[in-house]
Amino acid sequence: MQIGFLEIKWTDILDITLVAFLLYYIYKLVRGSVASRVFMGYLLIYLFYLIVKAIGLELLTRILEYFMGVGAIALIVLFQQEIRRFLLLVGKSTSLTNNQLFSNILGTEISPEEKYPLKNVIEAAKTMSSEFTGGIIVIQKEDDLSKFAESGDVIDGVLSKKLILSLFSQYSLLNDGALIINQNRIKAAHCILPIASNDDLPSNYGFRHRAALGISEATDAAAICVSEENGKISLAIDGNIKTISVTELERDLKAYFLK
Numbered sequence: 001m002q003i004g005f006l007e008i009k010w011t012d013i014l015d016i017t018l019v020a021f022l023l024y025y026i027y028k029l030v031r032g033s034v035a036s037r038v039f040m041g042y043l044l045i046y047l048f049y050l051i052v053k054a055i056g057l058e059l060l061t062r063i064l065e066y067f068m069g070v071g072a073i074a075l076i077v078l079f080q081q082e083i084r085r086f087l088l089l090v091g092k093s094t095s096l097t098n099n100q101l102f103s104n105i106l107g108t109e110i111s112p113e114e115k116y117p118l119k120n121v122i123e124a125a126k127t128m129s130s131e132f133t134g135g136i137i138v139i140q141k142e143d144d145l146s147k148f149a150e151s152g153d154v155i156d157g158v159l160s161k162k163l164i165l166s167l168f169s170q171y172s173l174l175n176d177g178a179l180i181i182n183q184n185r186i187k188a189a190h191c192i193l194p195i196a197s198n199d200d201l202p203s204n205y206g207f208r209h210r211a212a213l214g215i216s217e218a219t220d221a222a223a224i225c226v227s228e229e230n231g232k233i234s235l236a237i238d239g240n241i242k243t244i245s246v247t248e249l250e251r252d253l254k255a256y257f258l259k
């Protein structure tokens with residue numbers, strides 16, 4: 001195909017489409033985190049490098065080339081969480097056990113409702129909210145959370161509303177920190193989560209909310225945060241946190257885990 005003086009082959013269109021998808025997925029993964037600013041910074045330097053190269057400023061081109069060479073390694077270190085999530089995403093969508101046919105043959109099929117028994121968690125959050133009991137409940141998705149579970153106390157008990165409420169009760173020695181849930185088991189309580197680096201958060205979001213946001217930035221887990229101060233429920237997913245009603249909590253958790 002000829003557009004003006006440009007000759008465009010079908011491979012060029014395929015190339016541009018694939019790059020656009022790649023950039024879109026990278027943007028989706030880093031959106032809202034500090035990594036997104038680093039990514040934008042690197043992109044701007046790269047654009048500057050292209051301009052400098054086109055103009056023919058050789059010394060500056062060389063310096064920028066060296067800088068970007070080292071920068072690429074720095075980016076891998078900085079983006080290791082995002083790269084992991086990206087690879088998990090790719091692996092997940094091509095995984096044999098996710099395929100209906102293979103699941104039936106292998107007999108490994110578990111319905112999403114069985115895998116993520118959200119009802120107990122939603123009920124517990126509702127009660128905690130009405131009683132102004134503060135707490136963070138982290139629901140594991142694909143990413144392994146054992147590193148965070150190890151920072152707390154092992155529970156490994158069957159998930160139930162009563163157990164969640166007992167662990168967060170004011171008389172519990174484990175009511176500080178976060179609860180980590182994996183499928184139908186409460187893995188650990190009293191866990192320490194990474195604190196979010198995002199500094200555009202509302203002033204009423206203290207360390208509890210920042211910890212909930214932090215785990216959602218670092219992994220694909222969802223974190224429910226109930227405020228001790230005002231009983232409000234917030235939900236952190238994919239590096240975003242918002243204060244929501246119980247009905248919205250149910251809707252959003254189902255959309256995230258069951259679809």
Ligand SMILES: Nc1ncnc2c1ncn2[C@@H]1O[C@H](COP(=O)(O)OP(=O)(O)OP(=O)(O)O)[C@@H](O)[C@H]1O
Nearest residue numbers: 134176177192193205206207208209211227228229
């Ligand atoms: N890194 C962390 N990981 C897990 N939990 C944490 C972490 N940091 C703080 N918390 C929890 O948050 C509590 C302190 O909450 P803080 O009052 O600072 O937060 P907040 O977001 O204002 O919540 P609230 O609305 O409930 O007051 C601590 O007692 C602890 O249970």
